[in-house]
Amino acid sequence: MRRLVRGRWGASPGQGRAMNLIRLCLLMLLVLAGATVLAIALGETPLSMAQHLQALSQPASPPGEVLWTIRAPRVAVAALVGAALGLAGATMQGLLRNPLADPGVLGVSAVSGLGAALAISAGLAVAPGVIELSALVGALVAGALVVALAARFREPEALILFGVALSAFGGALTALVFNLSPSPVATAEILAWLMGSVQNRDWTDAAWAVVPMALGAALCVRAGQGLRMLTLGEEAARMSALPMARLRLYAVAGAALLTGAAVAAAGVIGFVGLAAPHLVRALVRDDPKRLLWPSALAGALLLVLADLAARLIPTEQELKLGVVTALFGAPAFALLAWRASRSWRS
Numbered sequence: 001m002r003r004l005v006r007g008r009w010g011a012s013p014g015q016g017r018a019m020n021l022i023r024l025c026l027l028m029l030l031v032l033a034g035a036t037v038l039a040i041a042l043g044e045t046p047l048s049m050a051q052h053l054q055a056l057s058q059p060a061s062p063p064g065e066v067l068w069t070i071r072a073p074r075v076a077v078a079a080l081v082g083a084a085l086g087l088a089g090a091t092m093q094g095l096l097r098n099p100l101a102d103p104g105v106l107g108v109s110a111v112s113g114l115g116a117a118l119a120i121s122a123g124l125a126v127a128p129g130v131i132e133l134s135a136l137v138g139a140l141v142a143g144a145l146v147v148a149l150a151a152r153f154r155e156p157e158a159l160i161l162f163g164v165a166l167s168a169f170g171g172a173l174t175a176l177v178f179n180l181s182p183s184p185v186a187t188a189e190i191l192a193w194l195m196g197s198v199q200n201r202d203w204t205d206a207a208w209a210v211v212p213m214a215l216g217a218a219l220c221v222r223a224g225q226g227l228r229m230l231t232l233g234e235e236a237a238r239m240s241a242l243p244m245a246r247l248r249l250y251a252v253a254g255a256a257l258l259t260g261a262a263v264a265a266a267g268v269i270g271f272v273g274l275a276a277p278h279l280v281r282a283l284v285r286d287d288p289k290r291l292l293w294p295s296a297l298a299g300a301l302l303l304v305l306a307d308l309a310a311r312l313i314p315t316e317q318e319l320k321l322g323v324v325t326a327l328f329g330a331p332a333f334a335l336l337a338w339r340a341s342r343s344w345r346s
Contacts, residue, residue: 086299
């Protein structure tokens with residue numbers, strides 16, 4: 001009967017859901033492509049149509065330098081960082097079964113920022129790539145601690161509490177670095193890094209960020225079936241044939257690696273990992289596995305538009321990307337908390 005129905009009426013329900021997911025991702029890719037073109041075309045320095053045509057035909061011309069050497073790599077890094085944060089946020093919300101979870105809940109962002117702050121305070125900022133490497137090392141250390149905890153405790157509450165403690169400790173050490181900073185210049189550099197920005201990024205930064213982000217994305221996608229099983233409850237997940245302990249470790253390690261790579265590439269940027277999954281959650285019917293790729297695309301779109309807003313808002317000094325996402329993300333977080341509190345009371 002199943003074969004008859006499938007042959008007569010078309011694809012099975014599972015195939016239909018897969019096709020819907022593909023169509024959703026393709027649509028979001030088109031929207032992201034349009035936002036990318038807009039972000040490359042617009043900027044603080046306005047270009048005429050003739051200059052845009054010259055940039056397309058002569059990439060080495062001054063307009064071409066503006067578009068392909070300054071704006072394009074900046075937009076590429078913003079898209080990569082947004083995708084990493086969106087995917088990490090969806091993974092953490094599925095793992096912790098908490099719609100208010102975000103990549104920073106593990107404390108990886110705080111420790112990664114601490115690593116960058118230590119490198120700047122030590123005067124290592126003059127060496128190319130040292131700050132990014134220090135931020136990534138800090139993220140890996142924090143991720144290793146969280147992975148070790150996840151291997152021992154299955155309760156999501158334990159991960160949340162440990163992440164809060166790790167984040168507070170990392171923030172306290174960063175404040176200590178501020179306090180003991182040897183010069184006002186170093187203090188200003190640390191503050192600028194912690195506020196987040198993709199300004200002055202080049203294609204080397206984008207290429208460097210791809211490797212750890214790809215590895216983190218692969219781990220999160222590999223954990224997708226386990227995230228879906230967790231929606232049935234801890235007992236059902238334990239009784240399933242899936243290697244849930246291993247899949248949990250994949251989810252934690254993948255989210256930590258994505259978050260660390262994002263902080264290393266652009267500094268600390270909040271609210272993207274929280275908001276991106278909620279923008280597409282209703283379109284995938286709250287399926288944590290199907291939520292992963294749309295969340296990554298939504299995160300990339302959010303950060304590309306936020307960076308464009310940071311460049312176009314008329315201020316004497318360009319706004320930091322983390323400031324823009326916080327200005328728009330804090331009200332969104334308050335709305336989510338309000339809706340969650342209503343569901344808890346009902």
